């Protein structure tokens with residue numbers, strides 16, 4: 092990939108027919124369907140709306156992702172001093188990533204498996220025994236575990252704040268879907284939520300420093316006890332993004348997993364057997380022993396990637412293969428579409444965890460992107476995988492799952508892909524099988 096020059100080869104990018112506003116309205120009524128139809132009609136690269144280009148080819152997407160921070164920008168936090176479009180802040184962010192990864196990587200965090208087991212068991216027990224919205228319950232289970240890993244002992248006090256702030260922060264995403272209306276109010280709420288979480292984290296950092304309490308095994312202490320620690324504001328930003336990212340995204344993935352387990356007693360039985368076989372006397376499950384369950388998680392992240400759409404912005408004029416992008420072009424690409432493309436996968440619409448058990452990857456290179464790729468790839472990918480695998484294991488070991496959803500349930504993703512109107516009931520296991528049934532309400 093190179094910066095555009097006057098004589099570089101350049102094909103004009105096909106544009107979705109009709110007005111920009113008309114295309115946007117069609118898109119808003121059925122985001123996934125529209126992108127799929129446009130890709131079929133216009134090919135792997137097309138324009139949609141003003142300065143927006145959609146890419147649907149693994150190679151081109153990989154080029155964009157690996158050039159992030161150079162020719163392309165990732166979405167940035169809203170709060171001014173954290174804006175990674177400035178080179179200085181970008182450098183700080185990348186240093187924070189290197190340090191912060193240690194704080195959330197299961198191999199580096201002491202007792203990570205025991206803590207995850209404990210947090211997930213408690214989270215599931217809290218949801219059991221009453222009908223509850225599936226997405227919210229799954230988010231709570233994962234969110235509590237992520238907050239524990241990031242903040243350790245202070246976790247429970249922070250959880251409610253993170254859950255509330257995530258709603259406001261995720262409701263405003265100007266890179267992915269610039270709001271058509273109500274943007275000022277939503278932006279203000281998102282900024283206020285980011286500021287509130289940052290302020291509380293700054294307070295926590297100050298307390299930890301004052302008490303000299305930096306030995307803990309959590310992201311916050313690990314960031315603060317580095318030889319060349321980040322400035323407090325940057326450390327708080329890092330932790331804030333990890334808390335928000337570790338709350339809603341794995342929660343969305345867990346919701347799809349629970350829904351599938353309820354619908355597939357055969358798969359549930361296999362996951363349960365693996366869980367019971369690897370459970371120790373304390374009730375902890377070793378994630379390394381859950382081979383089939385991990386394959387199920389990968390398959391569900393393929394079929395329902397929570398971050399179903401990712402975005403970058405061209406910092407400068409860029410040639411992308413035969414295509415030329417102007418500076419400021421928003422580049423969108425959808426892991427959801429890529430994961431279901433028959434050119435890159437065998438029978439992509441079929442749920443088949445076994446495809447992940449072979450010796451080689453079951454897809455064309457770069458066609459599997461649940462965690463993104465390149466320098467801004469998810470920092471919590473290993474933690475997220477372990478969390479989901481263990482959650483599925485504990486769930487099937489201890490509970491019967493009953494899931495109900497309206498027969499008309501349609502995918503309408505926003506920033507995340509979530510089963511929005513599905514209800515769940517977990518009941519302590521007594522040997523019966525799980526079920527999925529249509530709800531009697533609309």
Ligand code: HEM
Pocket residue numbers: 165166188195237241332333334336337338340341344392397398401402460461462463464466467468469470471472474475476479
């Ligand atoms: C199944 C679980 C998860 C999925 C599917 C997921 C997915 C993603 C994706 C796709 C991105 C990249 C977005 C982009 O390229 O624009 C991302 C970024 C990020 N994720 Fe995750 N994530 C998961 C779990 C977690 C967890 C558990 C944490 C931390 C506790 C976390 C922390 C982060 C952070 C900090 C970033 C921002 C990285 C940066 O901008 O440099 N994620 N995640």
